[in-house]
Amino acid sequence: MPTPSISDIENAFIPAKEISDSAKFAGRESAIEDVFYALLAEGSNIAIVGNRGIGKTSLARQVVAIGSGDNSILEKVGVKHDQKLDFLTIYFACGNSIKSTDQLLETLLTSASCLGRWIYDIPQASKVMESYSPKFSAKILGVGGELGGVKANENTSSPALTNHSVDVVFSNVVGAIVEAGVAKNGILILIDEFDQIANPDGFASFIKALATNCPQVKFCIVGVAKDIQSLMREHESTDRLFAGSIVSLDPMNEKELQEIIDNAEASIQNHIAFDFGARKRIIGLAQGHPYMVHLIGKFALRESYKAQRYLISLEDINATLAGIAEKKVDPVLEGKYRRAVGSSSQRETVLKAMAGARDEANEIFTTNAYKAALDMGVDNASQYVGQLVTDEYGAEIEKIRERFYRFKDSLFHSYIMARPRMYRPGDA
Ligand SMILES: Nc1ncnc2c1ncn2[C@@H]1O[C@H](COP(=O)(O)OP(=O)(O)OP(=O)(O)O)[C@@H](O)[C@H]1O
Numbered sequence: 001m002p003t004p005s006i007s008d009i010e011n012a013f014i015p016a017k018e019i020s021d022s023a024k025f026a027g028r029e030s031a032i033e034d035v036f037y038a039l040l041a042e043g044s045n046i047a048i049v050g051n052r053g054i055g056k057t058s059l060a061r062q063v064v065a066i067g068s069g070d071n072s073i074l075e076k077v078g079v080k081h082d083q084k085l086d087f088l089t090i091y092f093a094c095g096n097s098i099k100s101t102d103q104l105l106e107t108l109l110t111s112a113s114c115l116g117r118w119i120y121d122i123p124q125a126s127k128v129m130e131s132y133s134p135k136f137s138a139k140i141l142g143v144g145g146e147l148g149g150v151k152a153n154e155n156t157s158s159p160a161l162t163n164h165s166v167d168v169v170f171s172n173v174v175g176a177i178v179e180a181g182v183a184k185n186g187i188l189i190l191i192d193e194f195d196q197i198a199n200p201d202g203f204a205s206f207i208k209a210l211a212t213n214c215p216q217v218k219f220c221i222v223g224v225a226k227d228i229q230s231l232m233r234e235h236e237s238t239d240r241l242f243a244g245s246i247v248s249l250d251p252m253n254e255k256e257l258q259e260i261i262d263n264a265e266a267s268i269q270n271h272i273a274f275d276f277g278a279r280k281r282i283i284g285l286a287q288g289h290p291y292m293v294h295l296i297g298k299f300a301l302r303e304s305y306k307a308q309r310y311l312i313s314l315e316d317i318n319a320t321l322a323g324i325a326e327k328k329v330d331p332v333l334e335g336k337y338r339r340a341v342g343s344s345s346q347r348e349t350v351l352k353a354m355a356g357a358r359d360e361a362n363e364i365f366t367t368n369a370y371k372a373a374l375d376m377g378v379d380n381a382s383q384y385v386g387q388l389v390t391d392e393y394g395a396e397i398e399k400i401r402e403r404f405y406r407f408k409d410s411l412f413h414s415y416i417m418a419r420p421r422m423y424r425p426g427d428a
């Protein structure tokens with residue numbers, strides 16, 4: 001059996017990156033089927049919503065793959081299919097630089113990794129772009145626009161009467177690209193991290209108008225939200241634009257999480273394995289978040305490889321958890337933890353008690369939580385809960401009604417459950 005390389009070990013789990021390879025994509029059969037049908041449905045856009053770290057971008061990568069004719073994931077999960085789709089696919093992640101719908105459309109049009117390249121390649125599209133917006137066209141084609149207020153060259157002296165509004169430019173340009181017949185099924189534009197757009201006003205009405213003017217363009221929007229209304233932050237007829245094509249990602253079940261570990265082991269030819277206790281612990285802590293499985297799995301595997309041990313046990317996982325916290329491997333989650341706990345052992349106890357008392361509906365009944373806190377030596381838990389809901393301590397917990405609270409971020413909740421304590425109970 002060949003020994004895996006250090007790089008194989010390091011990449012058996014990938015907490016920092018979505019899954020693109022269909023062979024490593026675990027579970028999610030019904031979501032794959034849903035997105036496949038949504039891709040086939042004429043005039044329907046797609047939305048993928050769910051919690052942080054639940055697997056939205058990974059599913060989105062499969063949407064891109066299926067849309068561009070790669071059916072390997074359909075074969076893997078056994079979804080019947082009878083064609084290879086042929087969309088021109090564009091993937092764009094918003095990050096926090098996109099502030100508005102207009103800015104989003106402008107970026108999609110002008111950046112080379114999005115439509116820019118096609119506008120450059122397709123003469124008709126370049127022409128439309130130049131005539132509708134010398135300003136944008138200069139960004140892509142380098143001609144046709146004002147440079148510092150001075151006409152760049154002869155071409156630009158033709159009266160560039162107006163710079164049309166970006167939505168008009170967008171629909172005309174995509175219309176020209178579709179007309180050029182570069183892809184049989186049209187254009188599929190995937191917008192990830194849509195929730196990061198500061199003000200997405202007008203996006204819903206824009207895609208509604210586009211559906212009429214240019215029906216061969218399909219959007220797939222992806223983001224942290226519980227439903228499409230909260231993702232779009234708009235109520236007006238969003239339902240119909242996404243009719244039947246909203247995929248809400250639930251926490252992964254135990255079988256799916258086991259598959260992530262199986263895939264990782266297989267990728268290193270089972271050179272190192274997780275024993276029953278280790279798997280049970282990881283899956284228990286992950287609470288349906290594939291991210292947590294990758295995070296814990298990766299560091300457990302690394303430690304085991306360095307120590308030349310071939311079977312990872314429950315104790316190894318516990319040691320790994322301490323290391324993850326200490327080294328601030330996930331600075332965001334660790335930062336939230338430290339902010340909530342601050343310098344108070346009692347507040348840490350109450351945070352842990354609240355996390356432990358969460359029920360399946362993600363609700364915390366204070367009677368149960370306060371009793372757990374008391375068992376750990378804190379008798380004034382309500383006072384600390386009063387602090388945990390404030391911004392000073394990160395406001396990770398919120399009150400939902402009298403005597404019931406919830407964690408806003410389920411990924412952070414699972415981190416609290418997994419992370420060893422900072423202070424010993426009873427420390428001042
Ligand atoms: N189906 C899957 N099989 C195996 N691993 C997965 C799967 N889906 C997600 N993961 C893993 O879980 C982690 C989070 O996945 P991903 O980035 O797709 O989630 P996300 O919902 O887009 O997260 P965020 O909210 O941070 O954008 C990554 O490590 C990814 O590799």
Ligand SMILES: [Mg+2]
Binds near residue numbers: 056057058192193
């Ligand atoms: Mg993502």
